[in-house]
Amino acid sequence: MLSKTSPVVDIAQLRGWIGREAIGVDIVSEDLVRKYHATFNFPGEPPKPGEAVPPLIHFCLAQPAVPTEQLGADGHLARGGFLPPVPLPRRMWAGGALAFHGDLKVNDAVKRFSRIEDVVLKEGRTGALCFVTARHRLEANGRLVLEERQDIVYRGLDAPARVTNVPQAEQGDHQRPMKVEPPLLFRYSALTFNSHRIHYDRRYATQVEGYPGLVVHAPMQAALLCNYATELRGAPPSRFIFRGLFPLFDDDGFALHATDQGDMLKLWTAKENGPACLAAEASWT
Known part of the structure; x- marks a missing residue:
């Protein structure tokens, strides 16, 4: 370390x-x-x-x-x-x-x-x-x-x-279970020419930076949510904002969540029985 x-x-x-x-x-x-x-x-x-x-x-x-x-x-x-x-x-x-x-x-x-x-x-x-x-x-x-x-x-x-008593994420009106494994992390890192080792080098991620596993890219989570929003509404949004809340790792089971709020979708990734990891809003105004 x-x-x-x-x-x-x-x-x-x-x-x-x-x-x-x-x-x-x-x-x-x-x-x-x-x-x-x-x-x-x-x-x-x-x-x-x-x-x-x-x-x-x-x-x-x-x-x-x-x-x-x-x-x-x-x-x-x-x-x-x-x-x-x-x-x-x-x-x-x-x-x-x-x-x-x-x-x-x-x-x-x-x-x-x-x-x-x-x-x-x-x-x-x-x-x-x-x-x-x-x-x-x-x-x-x-x-x-x-x-x-x-x-x-x-x-x-x-x-x-160690964070304790982290509130469990809400369940969205729309949900899609996900599993992000190392091949997906590697492919996304390659496509974005991102050589940050926390996304593909487990020894470095755990022994040097002290994470429990490979870190799932925040922009990839954002892309998953934006793609989900596009699918749910049938068209890509005109505005999209996102914010990291809690780290997500390659051995975490998680899901995409979305809730309708008028002309906007509230979206988030969340660990199974755990916290929200990345929150987003998509709007079509």
């Missing part, structure tokens, strides 16, 4: 990253769509050229590609590029908000404009927490299709106190 000594966080230095920008380009290729379709077990044939692709597939697009030797010990990109060099060792995708302005389609040429909006230091139950907010704007063939807020949280390696 790595040392649990909390490093000093120079928040003034980190806030110097506010306003930093980056641009990424990509193609919504037929190959990517075919593999994404297979990964999530969508029924029927994958979309064909010119047809709309599933929402949140953009998490697979325009990802940074640096030489493997430049990755950190946790598999992430070495810090200090677009994202600020927060010295806290654990980095997690905490949540996000998305506004859809149009469909991404097979063979679209995509350009993503990204900007660091805020960096905030807080004190949590286990020590320092640093929150980084990034804004992304996605264009396809020159037309705006998506605006996104991405929330990232950094914290130390100190294992959180």
Whole structure:
């Protein structure tokens, strides 16, 4: 286990990253769509050229590609590029908000404009927490299709106190039992070019970062819920927000839940007889 000594966080230095920008380009290729379709077990044939692709597939697009030797010990990109060099060792995708302005389609040429909006230091139950907010704007063939807020949280390696009396999640009006096993985690990591070792390296996840198993990606849970919302309403939402609540691991049985609230769906993932792990809202206004 790595040392649990909390490093000093120079928040003034980190806030110097506010306003930093980056641009990424990509193609919504037929190959990517075919593999994404297979990964999530969508029924029927994958979309064909010119047809709309599933929402949140953009998490697979325009990802940074640096030489493997430049990755950190946790598999992430070495810090200090677009994202600020927060010295806290654990980095997690905490949540996000998305506004859809149009469909991404097979063979679209995509350009993503990204900007660091805020960096905030807080004190949590286990020590320092640093929150980084990034804004992304996605264009396809020159037309705006998506605006996104991405929330990232950094914290130390100190294992959180054993949480007791965690309320059991509610049961949704709609439910779908799920099981996320290592092959699915590996496939999603590959599609998103995410080399964070907590998602595929069990020894690292358990012995170095102290987790009880492989960690299920927050954006993958969001994609599962957004796909579920699209299926239930027959069309993808115009807005989708999500927030991580509790970690989910590969050996956890869990379910997708949804409850109708007028023109909105309240959604969440929840462990069997356990807490909600990721909460979301989808709306069609």
